[in-house]
Amino acid sequence: MATVKLKNIKKTYPNGAVAVRGVDMAIEDGEFVVFVGPSGCGKSTMLRMVAGLENITDGEIEIDDRVINKVSPADRDVAMVFQNYALYPHMTVRGNMAYGLKNRGLPKAEINQKVTDAAKMLRIHDYLDRQPNQLSGGQRQRVAMGRAIVRDPKVFLFDEPLSNLDAKLRVQMRIEIKRLQRRMGVTSIYVTHDQTEAMTLADRLAVINDGRIEQMGAPIELYNNPATLFVASFIGAPQINLIPVQFDGKNLNSGDLQFSGFKDLPENTDLILGIRPDVLEPNNDGQLEMQVDLVEQHGAENLVYGALNGASTTDGYNTEICFKTDQNTQPAIDSVLKLHFDQNHAMVFNKETGERLI
Amino acid sequence: MSNINWRIILNHTILLIGVIFMSLPVWVAFSTSTHSAETILREGLQFWPGTNFIGTYREVLFEQGGVMKSVLGITMLKNSMILGIGFAIGKVIVSMLAAYAIVYFRFRLATPLFWIIFLTLLLPLEVRIIPSYEVVAGLGLLDTNFGLIVPLIASATGTFYFRQFFKSIPEELLEAARLDGATPWRFFVDILIPLSKTMIAAILIIMFVVGWNQYLWPLIMTTKEENYTLVIGIKQIYQILSEGGELPQYQKAFALTILATLPPVLVVLFFQNWFVKGLVESEK
Amino acid sequence: MKRVQFEHSTIPYLFIAPQIIIIAIFFLWPAAQAVHQSFLLEDAFGLSSQFVWFKNYFDTIGDASWRQAAWFTTVFSVLVTFLSLGIALLLAVKANEVIRGARTYRTTLMWAYAIAPPVAGLMGNLMFHPLIGDLYKFLNAIGWDFNHKLDSFDAGFVVVLIAVWKQVSVNFIFFLSGLQGISKAVNEAAMMDCKSPTRRFWTITFPLLAPTTFFLMVINITYAFFETFGIIDTTTGGAPGGSTNTLVYKVFQDGFRGADLGGSSAQSVVLMLIVLALTVIQFRFIERKVHY
Numbered sequence: 066m067a068t069v070k071l072k073n074i075k076k077t078y079p080n081g082a083v084a085v086r087g088v089d090m091a092i093e094d095g096e097f098v099v100f101v102g103p104s105g106c107g108k109s110t111m112l113r114m115v116a117g118l119e120n121i122t123d124g125e126i127e128i129d130d131r132v133i134n135k136v137s138p139a140d141r142d143v144a145m146v147f148q149n150y151a152l153y154p155h156m157t158v159r160g161n162m163a164y165g166l167k168n169r170g171l172p173k174a175e176i177n178q179k180v181t182d183a184a185k186m187l188r189i190h191d192y193l194d195r196q197p198n199q200l201s202g203g204q205r206q207r208v209a210m211g212r213a214i215v216r217d218p219k220v221f222l223f224d225e226p227l228s229n230l231d232a233k234l235r236v237q238m239r240i241e242i243k244r245l246q247r248r249m250g251v252t253s254i255y256v257t258h259d260q261t262e263a264m265t266l267a268d269r270l271a272v273i274n275d276g277r278i279e280q281m282g283a284p285i286e287l288y289n290n291p292a293t294l295f296v297a298s299f300i301g302a303p304q305i306n307l308i309p310v311q312f313d314g315k316n317l318n319s320g321d322l323q324f325s326g327f328k329d330l331p332e333n334t335d336l337i338l339g340i341r342p343d344v345l346e347p348n349n350d351g352q353l354e355m356q357v358d359l360v361e362q363h364g365a366e367n368l369v370y371g372a373l374n375g376a377s378t379t380d381g382y383n384t385e386i387c388f389k390t391d392q393n394t395q396p397a398i399d400s401v402l403k404l405h406f407d408q409n410h411a412m413v414f415n416k417e418t419g420e421r422l423i
Numbered sequence: 424m425s426n427i428n429w430r431i432i433l434n435h436t437i438l439l440i441g442v443i444f445m446s447l448p449v450w451v452a453f454s455t456s457t458h459s460a461e462t463i464l465r466e467g468l469q470f471w472p473g474t475n476f477i478g479t480y481r482e483v484l485f486e487q488g489g490v491m492k493s494v495l496g497i498t499m500l501k502n503s504m505i506l507g508i509g510f511a512i513g514k515v516i517v518s519m520l521a522a523y524a525i526v527y528f529r530f531r532l533a534t535p536l537f538w539i540i541f542l543t544l545l546l547p548l549e550v551r552i553i554p555s556y557e558v559v560a561g562l563g564l565l566d567t568n569f570g571l572i573v574p575l576i577a578s579a580t581g582t583f584y585f586r587q588f589f590k591s592i593p594e595e596l597l598e599a600a601r602l603d604g605a606t607p608w609r610f611f612v613d614i615l616i617p618l619s620k621t622m623i624a625a626i627l628i629i630m631f632v633v634g635w636n637q638y639l640w641p642l643i644m645t646t647k648e649e650n651y652t653l654v655i656g657i658k659q660i661y662q663i664l665s666e667g668g669e670l671p672q673y674q675k676a677f678a679l680t681i682l683a684t685l686p687p688v689l690v691v692l693f694f695q696n697w698f699v700k701g702l703v704e705s706e707k
Numbered sequence: 708m709k710r711v712q713f714e715h716s717t718i719p720y721l722f723i724a725p726q727i728i729i730i731a732i733f734f735l736w737p738a739a740q741a742v743h744q745s746f747l748l749e750d751a752f753g754l755s756s757q758f759v760w761f762k763n764y765f766d767t768i769g770d771a772s773w774r775q776a777a778w779f780t781t782v783f784s785v786l787v788t789f790l791s792l793g794i795a796l797l798l799a800v801k802a803n804e805v806i807r808g809a810r811t812y813r814t815t816l817m818w819a820y821a822i823a824p825p826v827a828g829l830m831g832n833l834m835f836h837p838l839i840g841d842l843y844k845f846l847n848a849i850g851w852d853f854n855h856k857l858d859s860f861d862a863g864f865v866v867v868l869i870a871v872w873k874q875v876s877v878n879f880i881f882f883l884s885g886l887q888g889i890s891k892a893v894n895e896a897a898m899m900d901c902k903s904p905t906r907r908f909w910t911i912t913f914p915l916l917a918p919t920t921f922f923l924m925v926i927n928i929t930y931a932f933f934e935t936f937g938i939i940d941t942t943t944g945g946a947p948g949g950s951t952n953t954l955v956y957k958v959f960q961d962g963f964r965g966a967d968l969g970g971s972s973a974q975s976v977v978l979m980l981i982v983l984a985l986t987v988i989q990f991r992f993i994e995r996k997v998h999y
């Protein structure tokens with residue numbers, strides 16, 4: 066059980082690449098925190114600094130209020146699950162799980178007990194004497210988890226642990242990881258680029274962009290109340306609809322479209338109107354008009370895609386729009402629909418700075 | 424589909440010519456070695472084995488004065504074995520340790536030391552043979568196994584094989600091991616050596632062949648007949664045989680060539696897959 | 708290098724020490740001595756020596772026999788490299804193509820790797836022996852007035868033939884594994900795009916083999932320069948009249964047989980410089996072209 070604090074953490078690689086540009090965060094005991102962001106944003110670097118696998122260029126990391134910048138990885142009492150599992154290929158499952166305990170000089174009987182317990186918990190008890198290359202992807206994943214669990218660490222670190230699994234297993238393991246963490250109550254940091262994984266796993270979510278935290282909070286808070294354009298577009302699937310607009314003092318304008326009822330916005334500035342797909346609904350009095358070109362049936366719900374008629378273009382292309390509806394609503398291709406949205410659920414961002422204005 | 428058949432026939436023809444080109448000389452050497460000196464002088468090289476196999480090889484291997492004044496074939500065989508095995512083992516140990524330091528440690532002199540090691544690849548023993556000889560002679564190491572084997576280890580081919588291999592091992596393995604509390608020595612023993620087993624075997628095989636086949640260095644290093652290896656011995660023998668006034672003993676010369684060829688060839692054939700894998704790993 | 712490494716102040720030095728000590732004593736020290744001696748002139752009895760600046764170098768380069776050796780080495784290296792690479796590539800392509808007996812072909816074509824160059828030289832020598840050598844008799848029988856003891860072209864022919872024979876198997880192994888390393892999908896895509904096997908080879912396979920070929924060229928030139936020592940020493944011994952001297956063989960002869968230490972050291976140093984220059988050229992100009 067432990068708290069983890071990052072205090073103005075920075076990382077510059079020896080080759081000059083700046084990966085982390087000053088991150089502050091306090092993780093509470095037993096909390097499950099997920100770092101999410103696009104590839105290359107610095108998530109892994111942050112995690113690896115916590116693990117002690119990378120030097121910290123600047124700032125301090127504390128585990129249980131003890132500064133661990135200079136402590137070796139083995140003495141930090143953290144365990145990590147890697148994307149490619151990093152199992153020792155020449156050791157059996159048992160050997161893999163026991164190796165860290167052996168190095169700590171635990172008595173044999175105790176090691177055996179711990180390995181057996183962890184293996185039972187993960188349902189890999191039958192494979193203890195196999196080598197990693199005799200296991201399926203999902204089983205290897207469990208062994209990697211087992212290796213972390215037996216150590217009884219203060220902190221679990223996960224670096225995209227599910228990325229090498231197929232879609233179905235990924236969902237299954239996601240649920241299992243969450244259950245396990247709940248049960249064991251170990252403070253965990255989990256890195257992923259997959260927003261669904263992030264939303265579903267996190268107690269708290271940190272959206273990372275270019276080495277900085279864009280926003281941190283409960284997943285639903287970030288979904289409903291993104292602080293920036295980046296967070297709004299990164300969180301939520303399907304992605305939020307973004308309509309380029311300008312404010313003329315009374316209305317928001319986009320090409321031939323006008324949206325009234327907005328105020329306190331800067332004039333002559335490029336703005337973005339953001340509307341989540343589930344906020345839109347077909348309605349003959351709607352403010353928007355769309356020409357349908359694709360309907361995706363997901364079973365319980367349908368996603369309808371098309372072009373937004375009359376709007377300004379986005380980067381030279383027709384602005385696209387998507388809304389979510391139930392399985393019975395199935396507009397014909399090329400039909401034209403009016404869509405309505407509740408103004409209270411619309412967001413407005415500064416296009417240049419990404420700042421949320423409304 | 425008849426043109427496809429022609430293609431197959433052509434392929435096999437080319438390959439068979441290649442096989443004959445590569446194998447015939449050795450076959451002829453073997454066949455000839457089993458005939459008597461008179462037959463060879465009268466009829467020339469032989470394409471089919473004769474009846475003198477046991478006689479010739481026994482004389483060459485075990486009889487004093489069978490080939491040279493004092494040294495027996497079997498002694499030279501033993502010397503070659505010592506050179507091949509000693510060189511292979513020494514090389515694997517030294518180069519594996521060095522490659523481990525280079526790949527897995529950050530230390531101050533890493534770059535200059537790496538370049539020094541790299542330099543040895545470019546400048547083989549042959550270009551600095553005379554000063555090398557003087558150094559070894561100065562240290563009183565002429566005619567010793569140590570003086571014969573250790574200077575050959577100076578060239579860093581093995582280090583580069585291992586470096587290449589270590590670099591191909593996933594990085595996360597070291598990271599996981601560090602989180603598991605492995606010290607540098609434990610990581611080396613518990614993880615790196617077991618993972619390198621195939622590679623070690625392959626390099627042992629390659630280096631055995633390289634060591635066995637050394638020529639120039641043993642030639643200048645050994646002054647006493649009893650220290651001759653087969654590879655350098657046969658040249659002297661060949662000279663003696665063809666200079667002597669009596670009937671030239673060509674069958675013995677051929678028999679010695681076969682003896683010098685057989686052990687490395689058998690090793691390569693027997694461990695073919697490891698050998699090829701290890702050799703090819705050095706590329707890139 | 709690895710992203711993550713151990714940081715430790717003494718252990719890496721302990722691990723690397725054996726290699727470095729051996730290199731220092733048996734490589735750096737002799738190499739330094741070679742450079743030092745190359746500036747000295749010894750008297751006839753080796754009792755005293757005198758610092759003569761670059762005299763030994765000028766003597767070396769000005770010496771007609773050295774230039775002859777340099778020329779022979781160049782021609783020899785080019786011939787050996789191209790012939791052995793060409794033959795090996797042909798055999799590797801065929802061995803990769805056939806299905807029946809592929810493994811047997813591989814084995815029988817690669818095992819000559821294990822034969823020492825001087826042993827190959829001796830075998831060749833016996834094949835070309837004026838009394839019993841069938842090749843000698845054969846060449847004379849077809850009207851070639853062949854005598855490698857007297858004729859320098861014939862002597863060159865013998866050493867090139869043996870050197871190529873000895874080197875084909877290494878090249879074959881690398882080419883074959885290079886061919887097997889080309890992904891099946893690429894081959895299948897090529898089959899759909901291009902009907903002619905020959906054209907497919909030159910437009911797809913051969914370019915993909917370029918890194919292997921480059922690597923082998925480096926290996927083969929090194930081989931022709933240095934490792935063929937044993938072949939030359941056991942066949943022609945540089946004869947007739949030094950016409951089959953390679954640079955390495957001449958260093959050896961002048962240093963050991965002729966006891967001209969200063970001159971032989973200067974030759975060594977020049978040879979080192981040539982090798983370094985060749986390596987730099989290969990890496991700078993050729994390698995840049997083979998990346999795909």
Ligand SMILES: Nc1ncnc2c1ncn2[C@@H]1O[C@H](COP(=O)(O)OP(=O)(O)O)[C@@H](O)[C@H]1O
Pocket residue numbers: 078079080082083084102103104105106107108109110111710
């Ligand atoms: N060892 C390294 N040396 C130099 N730059 C690196 C290194 N590792 C990562 N980077 C750079 O740092 C940035 C962040 O990398 P990383 O933390 O791995 O991103 P993420 O895990 O979010 O995809 C990237 O731009 C990457 O190129």
Ligand SMILES: [Mg+2]
Pocket residue numbers: 108109110
């Ligand atoms: Mg990452």
